[in-house]
Amino acid sequence: MRDVFIDDWIFGAFISLIMNYLLLWATGRILNKNRAGWRLLAAAFFGSIYYFVLCFRMAIGTVGNYELIIFIGTGILMLVIAFPQRSVKELLRTIGLFALLLVLTSGVTYFLLYPPFFPAAAYYNPWQVVLVNILSLLVVTELGWGLVHQVLLEKECLFALRLSVNGNSREFSALLDTGNTLVDPLTRHPVLVVESQVLQGVVPPEILALSERMAEGGLPDNKALEFSPDWMARIRFISYTSVGRQKGFLLGFRPDEVCLLDKEPKRLPPVVIGLYQFAKLGGEGKYQALLPSTLLNGVY
Incomplete structure (x- = not known):
């Protein structure tokens, strides 16, 4: 028997909601998609529900090897909810950019929080992590905007x-x-x-x-x-x-x-x-x- 802190799950789901919304907004901005606020919020909320359920399943020990498939499926459903998709090609392009922003943002965040020149890992409260995630997303979307925009412009527009x-x-x-x-x-x-x-x-x-x-x-x-x-x-x-x-x-x-x-x-x-x-x-x-x-x- 172990203690379970459901308030941590709720707070983590709230943080997930914020980050999901920002990632979806950035994806729509770069691809020049219609970014209806209610659709972005609904998709972000769906992702936060996944986070909460994942915490629960981890607590009861039902997470298996198939979790990666569920994670990817959740991300695809979020994109379908957030943006109207006119074709499979458009959906694949949206998935690719969303995944790229997720990986780049996570990489920049990890480097800023745990740079290689730190002698030991530091402790950060959740709001500090959120702030760094937001800054990382801004770095990826704004500083990298020129290259991403140029590629999308030449390939798709x-x-x-x-x-x-x-x-x-x-x-x-x-x-x-x-x-x-x-x-x-x-x-x-x-x-x-x-x-x-x-x-x-x-x-x-x-x-x-x-x-x-x-x-x-x-x-x-x-x-x-x-x-x-x-x-x-x-x-x-x-x-x-x-x-x-x-x-x-x-x-x-x-x-x-x-x-x-x-x-x-x-x-x-x-x-x-x-x-x-x-x-x-x-x-x-x-x-x-x-x-x-x-x-x-x-x-x-």
Whole structure:
């Protein structure tokens, strides 16, 4: 017969709740997932219940060799509760990042609490451990953010596209942008924002000149709208608002097609091209367009 301190289990479950929530939040932040607070809290609470039950099972001696499977299964269920998963591939990516953050955070925490140059292990109260865990998570997510973000950006968020109009085509890279909600007011088709300089030689110079004039705040006159009948039918004027600019108009046009260059080219749903005349969309030139997520719904 041995003493059991259930209050220690409850306190440990509470600490587990906090750390689970922070790890789930960091995973969602890096993957740019919808981080609904109630879902994160429900998933974190599920993990804390597992911790409490584990303490109980350890006390009565029912923990077996299969515990690792239960631990992994609990983690996967937490991710399913926390984030809507659209595919197995997306779930595996989420699991991989969550596991990476868990391992890195635990490693940094252990090093900070028990550095190799300490002559003997020191005693820390639970709140000190929580504080160090939080600091470790901040170190992993913020200092390591650049590398993680770059890898995820290049692997999962950049898409090669090919635009065709009047027999001319141009290939470029687009960033998946869930915040791009621009639509053509006439057709309600989504707008693919593309740097205007990328389309030189594909779009007539007078179209690019008009786009530049509108970007500077000028309005087109009759002379500026003297295009061929084909291009007159393609032109669109798109109203938008953005940070630092209360309201403006983006010159757009309707292409013949835009294809996603995967293993086999896949034609995207009807789309309008918005000509972007300001600074480069991708600061380092990694992408030249902003791809609305709604366009991928018709492909995958």
